[in-house]
Amino acid sequence: MIMSRIEAPRDEDTVAAGPLVDRLLGGLPAEAVLTDPDVTASYAHDMASFCPAGSPAVVVLPRTVEQVQxxxxxxxELRVPVVPQGARTGLSGAANATDGCIVLSLTKMDRILEIDPVNRIAVVEPGVINAALSRAVAEHGLAYPPDPSSWEMCTIGGNIGTASGGLCCVKYGVTAEYVLGLDVVLADGRLLTTGRRTVKGVAGYDLTRLFVGSEGSLGIVVRAVLALRPKPPEQLVLAAEFASGAAASDAVCRIMAGGHVPSLLELMDRTTVKAVNDMARMGLPESTEALLLAAFDTTDPAADLAALGALCEEAGATQVVPAEDAAESEMLLQARRMSLVALEAVKGTTMIDDVCVPRSRLGELIEGVERISEKHGLTIGVVAHAGDGNTHPTVCFDASDPDESRRARESFDEIMALGLELGGTITGEHGVGVLKKEWLAREAGPVSMEMQRAVKRAFDPLDILNPGKLF
Structure with a gap:
């Protein structure tokens, strides 16, 4: 990934940081306040390319709500911007520092406070790792479905901030559907509690949903009440090969129109399949133009996969291969999860798009990306949550080549424009951050932007919470 160069702190920044650090130490232990420039620079950005990042004045790692307050x-009081961070696995620059800011890293607030099997909820701090929560609730026969590809690293707080999705969204939905309530520290330090612990509740405006996806621009999430589901049966996966992305997209349409509810429906194009094989020697079929992975976690997954396989064959699948057991299924899922890392290895740098279109127009998006790839002479791999139309066209390029970098940025923008033309959105789960600010305005329109800015002013009148993001 390429990032804007991180500048060393200027003398005036260092002087200004003195009173700030002293004030912070008045309510934080010394080990929670980091000022070494080499250390603070390492907190300057997330994993997005082409996003500017500044030099933080200080990094703080609180462990309690009172410390965040x-x-x-x-x-x-000092009018200093605050940039909240989780694990910094984001792909939009939403966690990037601004010059002279406080980076508020919430990774030390990593306790699972409660798991309630009767009410099917978990209460967690924002620094809890997604996979750690999934494993903990599984011991109670429960599941927390949202599972981003970075689930072994990303935090629940970061998932809430970006309203993240995952591989199982086609059946179980995204993060927003599982956040029942929040404790949020506001810009002035007050503690706001939103939502509920009950299954139903419609009292007042839904402030909980307002914070989900707000990218830390309205408040700091310090506790979350999350809905859980019964742990589903073990899923089985099917792999179907197609001679074109359009044929694979046709299969997706047939599956969804037929009323099937797979627990996973993912697509990898030929470029992505080759990249995964090159990295991990997984033996995926490189002769195919598109590989569709489908899974069921029902009581009879083999029968469901057989019906789905028949639809794939009707759509022109050249081969349909059900996994024989859970181990083979997990191997296929692992190949899908490593797709973005494998594509990054193709040229060393990637720009990962996050365009979501109606399922019925998925084939047009894939074909359009192929044209953009040819036009700019770049490798662009497409991996997608095909079941919900959320695609990740990934532009591979050499960051040391200025012309390639320019073409990469142009192709990235053309893909977003294509998504909007097809009735889609510029981001399905990665968020806006710095990377897509201009595009948010294009998609939302002036009236929506006016109202969104009004909401921001209501919660953060001094504009100190993650300034420069979204707008």
């Missing part, structure tokens, strides 16, 4: 009161 102290940070925000200090920031408000």
């Amino acid at each position: 102290h940070v925000m009161r200090t920031a408000t």
Whole structure:
């Protein structure tokens, strides 16, 4: 990944940081306040390319709600911007520092506070790793379905901030559907509680949903009440090969129109399949133009896969291969999960798009990306949550080549424009951050942007919470 160069702190920044650090130390232990420039520079950005990042004045790692409140009161009094962070696995620059800011890293607030099997909820701090929560609730016969590809690293707080999705969204939905309530520290340090612990509740405006996807621009999530589901049966996976992306997309349409509810429906194009094989020697079929992975976690997954396989064959699948057991299924899922990392290895740098279109127009998006790839002479791999139309066209390029970098950025923008033309959105799960600010305005329109800015002013009148993101 390429990032804007991180500048060393200027003398005036260092002087200004003195009173700030002293005030922070008044309510935080010394080990929670990091000022070494080499250390703070390592917190400057997330995993997105082409997103500017500044130099933080200080990095703080609170462990309690009271410590977060102290940070925000200090920031408000001194008018210092605050950039909240989780594991920094994001792909939009939403966690990138601004010059002179406080980076508020929430990774130390990593406790699972409660798992309630009767009410099917978990109460967690924002630094809990997604996979750790999944494993903990599984011990109670429960599941937390949202599972981003980075689930072994990403935090629940980051998932909430970006309203993230995952591989199982086609059946189980995205993060927003599982957040029942939040505790949020506001810009001035007050603690706001939203939502509920009950299955139903419609009292007042839904402030909980307002914070989900707000990218830390309205408040700091310090506790979340999450809905859980009964742990499903073990899923089995089917792999279907197609001679074109259009044929694979036709199969997706047939599957969804037929009323099937797979637990996973993912697509990898030939470029992605080759990249995964090159990295991990997984033996995936490189003769195919598109590989569709489907799974069921029903009581009779083999029968469901057989019916789905028949639809794939009707759509022109050249080969349909059901996994024989859970181990083979997991191997296929692992190949899908490593797709973006494998594509990055093709040229060393990637720009990962996040365009979501109606399922019925998935084939047009794939064909359009192929044209853009040829036009700019670049390798662009497509991996997609095909069941919900969320695609990740990934532009591979040499960051040391200025012309290739320019073409990469142009192709990235053309893919977003194509998504909007097809009735889609510029981001299905990665968020806006810095990377797509201009495109948010194009998609939302002036009236929507006016109202969104009004909401921002209501919660953060001094504009100190993650400034420069979204708008």
